[in-house]
Amino acid sequence: MGKRSNSGGGSSSEGTTPETCFGILSATQDQIRFADTKAAFMFGINTLMFGFLATTIGGLKESLSQHGATPAAVVTVISLVLFGISASAAVVILITVTMSRFGELAPKSRAYFGHIVRQYGKDYAKYVAEVKEMSEEDWTEELGTQIVEVSHIALAKHKWVWRAGSATVVGFGCWLVCVVSSALMP
Numbered sequence: 001m002g003k004r005s006n007s008g009g010g011s012s013s014e015g016t017t018p019e020t021c022f023g024i025l026s027a028t029q030d031q032i033r034f035a036d037t038k039a040a041f042m043f044g045i046n047t048l049m050f051g052f053l054a055t056t057i058g059g060l061k062e063s064l065s066q067h068g069a070t071p072a073a074v075v076t077v078i079s080l081v082l083f084g085i086s087a088s089a090a091v092v093i094l095i096t097v098t099m100s101r102f103g104e105l106a107p108k109s110r111a112y113f114g115h116i117v118r119q120y121g122k123d124y125a126k127y128v129a130e131v132k133e134m135s136e137e138d139w140t141e142e143l144g145t146q147i148v149e150v151s152h153i154a155l156a157k158h159k160w161v162w163r164a165g166s167a168t169v170v171g172f173g174c175w176l177v178c179v180v181s182s183a184l185m186p
Contacts, residue, residue, distance in 0.1 A: 016140050016144075017136065018136055018143060021139070021144060021147060024143075025111075025143055025146055025150060028151050028154055029154075031154040032153060032157055035154065035158050035161050036097070036098050038161050038165075039097045039098050039157075039161050040098070042090065042094055042164055042165055042168050043095075045172075046087045046090050046091050046094075049083070049087060049171065049172065050087060052175075052179070053083060053175065053178060053179075056080065056179075056182045059185065060073060060076055060077065060080070060185070066186075067185075070186060072181045073185050075177065076178055076181040076185060079174045079175075079177040080174075080178050082170075082174040083175045086167050086170040086174060087167070087171040089167045090165075090167035093167065097157050097160045097161055097164065106149040109145055110127070110131060111146050112146055112149075
């Protein structure tokens, strides 16, 4: 393996190594896991808010039947509907974000499990033989394409998690209004 340059640029006298690419790929895959973790957290928040508001519906029905459409009941209904729309949108986005992508459009790679299974099936010897023949340059090229592909996935996940977070914030505002207005119902 090449020696590190003292220039601070991180370049190697022999160029990029497979080890460097594995490190970058691992860090990029961590970003996917981080986005999925944030999605799970937001999903939990939306679930808690849904659960709390589900108990509000019974009181809302009772208040409407006994007292009619009081201002507090109207605000509760409107905020409940807006919360339902926002939270439902967030949940659909979050479920979609956490669904696996199987690299159908990505360049073929001997470093990606989906392509390995499709190309080699259970022919372990064929895979091992091909991998043994790969040079460091071959590995760097394979891993480099995976880094780019995984980066696209990570960026897309983070963008969609941000959108789901925005919908969750809107839903939280509606949820808060619903909680307060339902407490004011007769």
